[in-house]
Amino acid sequence: MKRFGSTLAFFIGFLLPSFAYGWEIASFETRVAIHRNATATVTETIVADFDGESRHGLFRDIPIHYTDRAGQHFRLRLRVTSVTDQAGRPWPYRLESAGRYQRVRIGDPDRYITGEQTYRIVYQVERGAIRFFPDHDECYWNLTGNEWAVPMRQVHAEISLPAAAKQLRAIAFIGPYGSTEQLQQIRTTSTQVILDPPRPLGSYEGLTAVVGWEKGLVHSPSPAQVFSWWIRDNWVYGIPLAILGFMTWLWWVRGRDPQTGESIVVQYEPPDGLTPAEMGTLLDYKAGLQDVTATLIDLAVRGYLTIEVASTRWWNRDYRFTRRKDFWDDPALALHERKMLKGIFGSGNAAGYDTRLLSELEMKFYDTFAEVRSSIYDALIAKKYFDGDPNTIRTLYLLGAAGVGVGVWILLMLYRTSRGESVFLPEFIAAGLSWLAMTLFAVVMPRRTLKGAKILNKVIGLREFLYRADQDRVRRMNDPSLFERCLAYAMVFGVAHQWARAFEGLYTQPPTWYVGDWQTFSPTQLSHDLTRATSSMGQTFTSAPRS
Known part of the structure; x- marks a missing residue:
């Protein structure tokens, strides 16, 4: 009786979203091709069944903003190269920022569609698909995303390596975000991992895979490349550095004591x-x-x-x-x-x-x-x-420091909001360091x-x-x-x-x-x-x- 109740609850949870939204994903196929230069080509083929309603299309939210173990923000570098149908004809689309996601909005706003529609999204991942460790490398990838409010009837995924691996290991998780339910249906060869979940995925469920292999199969990025990525991801730290440089110059011309030339x-x-x-x-x-x-x-x-x-x-x-x-x-x-x-x-x-x-x-x-x-x-x-008056000068610079710190925070918050992005720890740190830079110089500006x-x-x-x-x-x-x-x-x-x-x-x-x-x-x-x-x-x- 308990088994019957659990099965009934699953099917009710699976069917309700499709009734509520009027459509569902008939199939979701993901192919990830990993290259030797640590980039990856991702091809997602989504068959949407709009049988219950007419729509302009759909949008795919790909998470691109992450925080590493050190609390530093980094951004997944990806570039969408094409969005086509099953026959290779291009779909109209545009890219948008949506919080921590890169949104691919697909469809013609002046045209309604119905029935089954195929969307093949191809994008290049320049940074973030591969994680490097001292004794191995691995691909950690959410193959479907967990942002779909509608169910997926069938899911299939493949991850391919650029060459044969001697120590290929794979594990996958299925279910809502943070789920520890492991997928058992995993097949591996020396160059490929194939995943076939045995059941449909409900709303806000997804499939995530972790594939590891020995060092040397994929080239690690150079320190210069890693530093370049860090600068691009954390450019907000340049603001307090610029303020520090400006205050150093200002102290040199306005705050430095005249040279007496006397011992x-x-x-x-x-x-x-x-x-x-x-x-x-x-x-x-x-x-x-x-x-x-x-x-x-x-x-x-x-x-x-x-x-x-x-x-x-x-x-x-x-x-x-x-x-x-x-x-x-x-x-x-x-x-x-x-x-x-x-x-x-x-x-x-x-x-x-x-x-x-x-x-x-x-x-x-x-x-x-x-x-x-x-x-x-x-x-x-x-x-x-x-x-x-040294006291007045200090006070003015301290007030200016508070204004700069708050101003930097507000501007960064407005910038992130205008792009539909979330505010991360670096923005807080940048505002705080901007305030600190001016506060330190307030002491020596008299x-x-x-x-x-x-x-x-x-x-x-x-x-x-x-x-x-x-x-x-x-x-x-x-x-x-x-x-x-x-x-x-x-x-x-x-x-x-x-x-x-x-x-x-x-x-x-x-x-x-x-x-x-x-x-x-x-x-x-x-x-x-x-x-x-x-x-x-x-x-x-x-x-x-x-x-």
Whole structure:
């Protein structure tokens, strides 16, 4: 009874599509001739029975877009050479893109046909019919396609090799896409594989064969040919390469610093009266958090405030800032330094705070932080060290990078859609790489002027001195204030610990501008304490309330 039910269900599934569509495929014959140059000639003879309705013709969808095991897109290279009837008379046809398929639309739009009609489609497969492995080659081919909504009453297929094979192996699968049902009716000779399914194929069922043979029977494509195919299949990667080339050219003419022709000479003092924040910004184009916090240390060294550890609990370490003198009208201060002090103490005279805790500035200093950074940029532009605001230039290029990435994606999507093709992984990658190319250059597009490039050499010279200083050299310099005077500069350069080690045993008394909780004092202990302090300051200065 179960066998009867299964048989009945099969025949109902087979007959329903033909009733629904009014036609069916009486026979489908495929002959694949493999050539020594790894190409193949495919001849498909389709006999369509339009007995139930009048039609203009039919269309054959051949899958041509694939993704390999590495996730790379590749395109089957095929060329339709003829479409004829059983007598060799040509049928009118046109080729269309239909997603991942090459569609062969056959028939005259001004003419209706009925009854049995024969369509013989011949096409050359230039790439994709043969797959090459280290120990063998094989032909993996869908002989009928799985896109037919109507059934096929009879299917026959032949695959021919260019010469006799010693190790010819074949396996075939029948059924819907992904089916593991193996075809048993396979005959092989030394040069040919013949497949005859014992049953009709239902709608959306197909026949796929895998035929393998020993190496050498078919010539493998050369590396140059494989690379050429890859370029043609993945031409979208040329877009980010073109953008990378354009950005390289643009950087060369618009972003590259002028050449000074001067050598870097070690400097023992900050050049041109630059503050630590200005020097750090000149070095990397960024007025960063480290530059701002080092400014506070420099102001403390210069006597404008003291910094004291107010709480030593590791989970809640706090600092007390105490104003030591008025600052608002002090001509010795740069604008960003005055704004820094004003953000902490308010007015720079008796009307302001004398003492503030770092914790009191939480969620309140972020506007001042932005103003301080802006003032640093303005000062360097006013001194003609930068050819424009580096932060603005970076922002414009970052916005441009986002626009280019989105634009490339939209254009590629529209291009694929207009051709009836699907969007594949390379389009995503091309858009992402286009964005990345511009984003990377956004960092280096700010440019120093010739004056700025010359000062930069001196900045690098000072950094070299602070990094490589040793006790013998600083002892010979005999300058008691040298350590404190250059400490904030060493901090913006990231060499504070190296600078402190050079003064071990020479700088023995704790500073008056910083009161720590140490039991024994040393320059390296001070350096570690200041690193911890500026880290806490940075977190507080940039904290902002949630919107």
